[in-house]
Every structure is written in C-alpha cells, then in structure tokens.
Amino acid sequence: MKNNELKKIVAKEAVTHIKDGMTIGLGTGSTMRYVLEFLGDQVKKGLDISGIPTSESTAELAKKFNIPLTSFKNVKKLDIAIDGADEVDAHFNLIKGGGGALLREKLIANAAKSFIVVIDKNKLVEQLGAFLLPVEIIPFGWEVTSQKIMDLGGVSKLRQLENQPYITDNGNYILDCDFGLIGNPPSLEKSLNSITGVVESGLFINMANKVLVSDDSNVQTLNNILIKEHSL
Numbered sequence: 495m496k497n498n499e500l501k502k503i504v505a506k507e508a509v510t511h512i513k514d515g516m517t518i519g520l521g522t523g524s525t526m527r528y529v530l531e532f533l534g535d536q537v538k539k540g541l542d543i544s545g546i547p548t549s550e551s552t553a554e555l556a557k558k559f560n561i562p563l564t565s566f567k568n569v570k571k572l573d574i575a576i577d578g579a580d581e582v583d584a585h586f587n588l589i590k591g592g593g594g595a596l597l598r599e600k601l602i603a604n605a606a607k608s609f610i611v612v613i614d615k616n617k618l619v620e621q622l623g624a625f626l627l628p629v630e631i632i633p634f635g636w637e638v639t640s641q642k643i644m645d646l647g648g649v650s651k652l653r654q655l656e657n658q659p660y661i662t663d664n665g666n667y668i669l670d671c672d673f674g675l676i677g678n679p680p681s682l683e684k685s686l687n688s689i690t691g692v693v694e695s696g697l698f699i700n701m702a703n704k705v706l707v708s709d710d711s712n713v714q715t716l717n718n719i720l721i722k723e724h725s726l
Contacts, residue, residue: 521577
C-alpha cells in the first residue's frame with residue numbers, strides 16, 4: 495500500500511477520537527493534512543469543535559476546511575491533541591520537528607488532556623536516531639549553540655530553505671542534529687535544554703498517551719500505560 499494511503503487510513507481513525515464540544519490541538523505535517531480534511535467533513539455535518547493549530551501552515555489548512563479555531567487567550571486546556579511524528583520508539587518517545595513546528599507542537603501536547611500520535615508503520619523504531627533530531631535555537635550566536643551541541647556528540651547542520659536559514663513560525667533557526675542511535679533520550683533532552691540558546695528539542699519523552707499506527711490492512715492502537723491522561 496502506498497504511503498499516502500497509510501496516512502489516510504490512520505488519519506480517518508484519529509478523527510473518530512474527536513467528540514462534540516472538544517477543543518483540539520491540531521498538529522503539523524503530511525498525515526495531519528488528511529486529519530484536517532476528514533475533520534472538516536465532520537464539521538460540515540455538524541460536529542461542534544474548535545482547534546488550536548501548531549503552525550501557521552496548519553492554521554491555513556484549518557481555515558480552508560472550515561474548522562473553527564481558537565487560541566490560548568480563550569482556553570487554558572485542550573481535550574486532546576493529535577499530531578504526527580518522525581519516529582516513535584518502543585518506550586513511546588518521539589522525534590518530532592521535521593516540519594519545523596516542534597516548539598508549538600510540544601506546547602500544545604503539554605496543554606492537552608490526551609496526546610494522540612498518528613503514524614504509519616514505517617515510523618515505528620526500536621531506537622530513536624535514524625531521523626535527524628531537530629533542535630530549535632535562537633538566531634543570535636547560533637554558531638556557538640551549534641558547537642555546544644556538537645560537544646554533546648552530535649553533528650549539527652543549520653536547516654536551510656532556498657539557500658537561506660529556515661525560519662520557524664517563532665522567528666528561530668533549526669539545527670538538524672545527528673547523534674546516531676540515541677541510547678538515552680531523556681538524558682539527551684535534558685542536556686540539550688540546558689544549553690543557552692536552545693529553545694526546545696524535538697525529543698518528546700513519554701508524552702504520547704496513544705499511538706495510532708497504520709499498516710497494510712488496519713490501524714493498531716498502542717496505549718501508553720505508563721502515563722495517564724492529564725487532569726487539567
């Protein structure tokens with residue numbers, strides 16, 4: 495089955511977790527585009543929800559599909575957040591940020607009672623690290639920040655777009671960092687976040703309540719029994 499078909503299958507399943515009256519964190523990425531499309535169909539049929547997008551691109555798609563949006567000015571909690579991931583390991587740790595929205599994605603995931611991750615089977619790994627780890631940093635002195643990251647054992651490269659530094663929705667840069675296979679994701683996250691100039695890393699440690707995984711025939715639901723839904 496083609497990759498886009500796998501994404502559509504898991505996206506349709508994700509939308510079944512959305513109920514009337516919910517406020518939802520809307521993730522960023524190719525799988526989320528299908529989630530938004532299916533969610534827009536349900537809104538047309540009368541589903542009453544509102545969403546907070548994790549990126550400007552998601553906000554534009556939500557408007558295209560007539561999904562009502564709100565902001566943290568109006569709400570202080572989310573019922574669920576739905577988002578994709580670049581890698582998911584056996585301990586429910588994630589690498590996110592391939593789409594450049596990792597900071598807002600983490601803020602929204604933390605604000606949600608339940609965080610649901612949607613992936614196809616190719617994103618499931620035993621150990622994180624084949625996908626380069628995005629790290630959002632402030633532009634000022636980025637070369638120094640990059641060196642500090644390399645001192646931790648990673649090879650970092652400034653993400654670029656059209657031969658210019660890629661700028662996040664927050665006005666920051668992203669370093670894509672190669673640490674090889676990551677033996678201790680929680681320790682690496684702590685070390686990265688202790689570096690002055692680092693805004694946030696793309697390591698999401700044990701944050702996902704559920705991971706929906708599509709394969710050639712169905713969607714498997716992996717429940718993280720180590721964490722409970724946040725009581726917000």
